[in-house]
Amino acid sequence: MNNNTLLKITNLNIRFHTYKAIVSAIQGVNLNMREGETLGLVGESGCGKTVTASAILQLIPTPPGEIVSGEILFEGEDILRKNDQEMRSIRGKTISMIFQDPMTSLNPVFTIGEQITSVIKTHQKLNKSKALKKATEMLFLVGLSNPKETLKKYAHELSGGMCQRVMIAMALSCKPKLLIADEPTTALDVTVQAQILQLMNDLKKEMGTAILLITHDLGVIAKMCDGVAVMYAGRIVENGTLKQVFKNPLHPYTQGLLASTPKIGDDKEELITIEGNVPDLTQLPPGCFFSSRCNQFKDICGQESPGYLEAEPGHIVSCHNLQLQ
Amino acid sequence: MKMDPISKEKVSDSNETLVRVEHLKKYFMLKGGFLNLKKDYVYAVDDISFSIIQGETLGLVGESGCGKSTVGRTLFHLLEPTAGEVTIDSMHLSESNKESLSIIRKKMGYVFQDPYSSLNPRKSVLDIVAEPLKTHTTMNASDIKNRVLELLRKVGLDQAHLNRFPHQFSGGQRQRISVARALALNPSFLVLDEPTSALDVSVQAQVLNLLVDLQKKLKLTYLFISHNLAVVEHVSHRVAIMYLGKIVEISQTQKLFENPKHPYTKALLAAVPNPDPDLQTDELFLMGDVPSPVNVPSGCRFRTRCPKAEDFCSQKTPELEEIESGHEVACFFV
Numbered sequence: 316m317n318n319n320t321l322l323k324i325t326n327l328n329i330r331f332h333t334y335k336a337i338v339s340a341i342q343g344v345n346l347n348m349r350e351g352e353t354l355g356l357v358g359e360s361g362c363g364k365t366v367t368a369s370a371i372l373q374l375i376p377t378p379p380g381e382i383v384s385g386e387i388l389f390e391g392e393d394i395l396r397k398n399d400q401e402m403r404s405i406r407g408k409t410i411s412m413i414f415q416d417p418m419t420s421l422n423p424v425f426t427i428g429e430q431i432t433s434v435i436k437t438h439q440k441l442n443k444s445k446a447l448k449k450a451t452e453m454l455f456l457v458g459l460s461n462p463k464e465t466l467k468k469y470a471h472e473l474s475g476g477m478c479q480r481v482m483i484a485m486a487l488s489c490k491p492k493l494l495i496a497d498e499p500t501t502a503l504d505v506t507v508q509a510q511i512l513q514l515m516n517d518l519k520k521e522m523g524t525a526i527l528l529i530t531h532d533l534g535v536i537a538k539m540c541d542g543v544a545v546m547y548a549g550r551i552v553e554n555g556t557l558k559q560v561f562k563n564p565l566h567p568y569t570q571g572l573l574a575s576t577p578k579i580g581d582d583k584e585e586l587i588t589i590e591g592n593v594p595d596l597t598q599l600p601p602g603c604f605f606s607s608r609c610n611q612f613k614d615i616c617g618q619e620s621p622g623y624l625e626a627e628p629g630h631i632v633s634c635h636n637l638q639l640q
Numbered sequence: 641m642k643m644d645p646i647s648k649e650k651v652s653d654s655n656e657t658l659v660r661v662e663h664l665k666k667y668f669m670l671k672g673g674f675l676n677l678k679k680d681y682v683y684a685v686d687d688i689s690f691s692i693i694q695g696e697t698l699g700l701v702g703e704s705g706c707g708k709s710t711v712g713r714t715l716f717h718l719l720e721p722t723a724g725e726v727t728i729d730s731m732h733l734s735e736s737n738k739e740s741l742s743i744i745r746k747k748m749g750y751v752f753q754d755p756y757s758s759l760n761p762r763k764s765v766l767d768i769v770a771e772p773l774k775t776h777t778t779m780n781a782s783d784i785k786n787r788v789l790e791l792l793r794k795v796g797l798d799q800a801h802l803n804r805f806p807h808q809f810s811g812g813q814r815q816r817i818s819v820a821r822a823l824a825l826n827p828s829f830l831v832l833d834e835p836t837s838a839l840d841v842s843v844q845a846q847v848l849n850l851l852v853d854l855q856k857k858l859k860l861t862y863l864f865i866s867h868n869l870a871v872v873e874h875v876s877h878r879v880a881i882m883y884l885g886k887i888v889e890i891s892q893t894q895k896l897f898e899n900p901k902h903p904y905t906k907a908l909l910a911a912v913p914n915p916d917p918d919l920q921t922d923e924l925f926l927m928g929d930v931p932s933p934v935n936v937p938s939g940c941r942f943r944t945r946c947p948k949a950e951d952f953c954s955q956k957t958p959e960l961e962e963i964e965s966g967h968e969v970a971c972f973f974v
Contacts, residue, residue, distance in 0.1 A: 359840035359841065359842065359843075360840055474929045474930075475704075476929050477929065504703035504704055504867070504930070505703065505867065505869070505908065505911045505912055506703065506907060506908060506911045506925070506926040507703075507929065508911065508913075509910075509911035509913075509925055509926075510925055510926075510927070512913070513925065531840065531841065532913070533841075533915035534912065534913030534914055534915045535913050536915070537913060537914060537915045537916060537917045537920065538913040538914075538920060557917050558917055561915065561916070561917050562917065562918070571842060572841060572842060573915065575841055575842045575844070575845035576841050576845075576870075576915055577845075577848070577868075577870040577871050577873070577874045578870055578914065578915060578916070579869055579870050579873055579897060579909065579912060579914070580873075580897065581870075581873075581874070585849050585852070586845035586848055586849055586874065587845065588842060588845040588846045588849060589842040589845075590846075592810050592812070592813075592843075593810075
């Protein structure tokens with residue numbers, strides 16, 4: 316991992332126009348990633364992490380989505396200004412993505428071989444037999460023991476773990492600079508998850524790929540990530556290195572999230588909870604979105620939106636409590 | 641539930657066995673091939689025995705396809721067992737007719753995994769929670785309404801929610817409604833099938849605390865089915881680990897987590913990622929995938945992935961044996 320900035324998202328605002336109301340999906344999101352880094356994007360359902368990731372590959376349908384403002388600089392160029400043709404040459408080549416449910420992310424009517432070679436042929440000028448050879452190498456690299464056999468199979472003939480390995484093979488076949496992994500192991504059994512996470516780490520070291528890892532599982536973040544960004548109701552509330560955020564959480568939501576996760580070996584009678592529910596994204600309250608559930612609420616929290624404060628180098632928090640100190 | 645001051649192990653107050661399962665089997669037949677002549681079986685549950693004491697929570701853990709949900713459904717008689725006996729409060733399920741089944745069912749409640757499909761979207765909360773009362777009692781409408789209100793309050797909801805519909809609630813709230821419904825007939829035993837797996841972590845904590853609290857107040861007995869080891873450790877007095885239709889290890893919670901004996905249990909515990917960045921280990925993995933429950937390996941089912949497997953593991957099936965008080969393991973190497 317070096318210090319060059321690979322991805323820089325500045326002030327990203329995205330909303331969705333539905334027949335009922337406008338949904339403010341993400342508001343003022345700032346995110347930086349260095350080359351070779353693994354950044355975890357963590358939050359509960361509806362917090363906006365998938366929308367943020369999809370925006371990087373221009374996968375937000377507009378309409379009903381609307382990119383209100385912001386820029387996404389990838390290697391210095393604004394992705395949001397690129398046209399369809401330019402995006403097609405980026406997707407699968409410089410930036411790849413793998414999704415949550417591997418069984419439904421693969422095309423059911425094409426063989427695995429057809430799907431992987433399709434990616435390879437699109438981005439590299441290889442003929443069919445060379446593409447197949449490369450596909451075989453990739454399947455071997457991701458730990459599938461009979462690559463030649465697997466190439467001839469269909470998605471439904473493979474287990475969840477095998478499908479995810481195929482997805483990773485496809486995503487890494489053109490050695491992308493950035494891999495976006497959206498809940499890649501949530502649908503897998505825990506022993507298979509352990510294999511896939513190890514695989515991702517090994518391949519990342521070999522290829523120098525940066526990974527944007529989206530998940531709600533704090534254990535996965537602790538295992539995989541160099542840095543963490545915590546999202547709540549469409550905003551990033553805390554951002555820093557893994558140790559900073561997990562060992563010294565400063566935002567009450569991060570503290571609540573860590574405290575309410577049951578851990579093996581914990582001897583607690585009662586789990587600490589975060590009372591209440593996530594706010595309605597069509598009717599966001601004034602001030603801090605977390606205020607109705609916060610145990611450190613002050614009057615100003617209901618009036619003004621908290622800005623960003625660098626509590627220690629690289630550790631950024633959006634909370635009035637820190638600013639009041 | 642009291643905490644034993646010496647060993648800090650959770651023990652149930654009573655010694656009465658409420659639920660007894662003996663040699664339970666559930667096979668599903670698959671038909672295929674030409675003229676549907678080819679028959680295969682899914683050996684979903686293959687000779688399981690356990691008992692649950694009154695007031696106790698038995699956690700049933702395993703990965704997908706191990707048969708844990710099938711155990712839950714068979715216990716509740718949503719599925720008829722292929723073989724074996726289930727006894728709830730001294731009443732045998734296999735000997736029951738429609739009438740006695742109705743009596744047994746009143747002693748039990750069921751909470752399903754998916755809060756979005758387990759509530760009828762066209763019924764109000766009042767109707768959903770009242771349904772067991774309307775089916776099994778002769779209470780009048782006003783008494784039913786009062787009882788529903790009482791149940792809603794127990795789970796942290798109130799009068800305002802009576803006439804709303806499921807889509808107006810969050811996942812966590814829907815699970816509370818499910819719990820209220822499951823408690824309608826004052827059951828002594830609840831089967832909870834992955835009750836918090838579909839919920840966010842902060843909501844999961846609320847629902848788990850509620851379940852533990854209700855157990856203490858109403859002296860309930862739980863079969864808690866889950867794939868999440870940390871959750872199971874938190875709520876269970878004892879834990880049973882399932883693999884491909886069989887129980888491979890069963891013990892008091894603390895003993896199992898501190899001193900797992902079966903290679904599968906060890907691998908399962910090692911595979912759970914720890915949210916503490918300082919406690920990361922290079923664990924030993926379990927390679928490969930779970931074999932299909934249609935073609936179960938001969939002898940010990942775990943041998944195809946077991947780091948200790950020897951030739952004889954394919955010839956004989958290990959039985960559960962007690963290695964220390966209350967701790968049973970099915971493995972030739974223990």
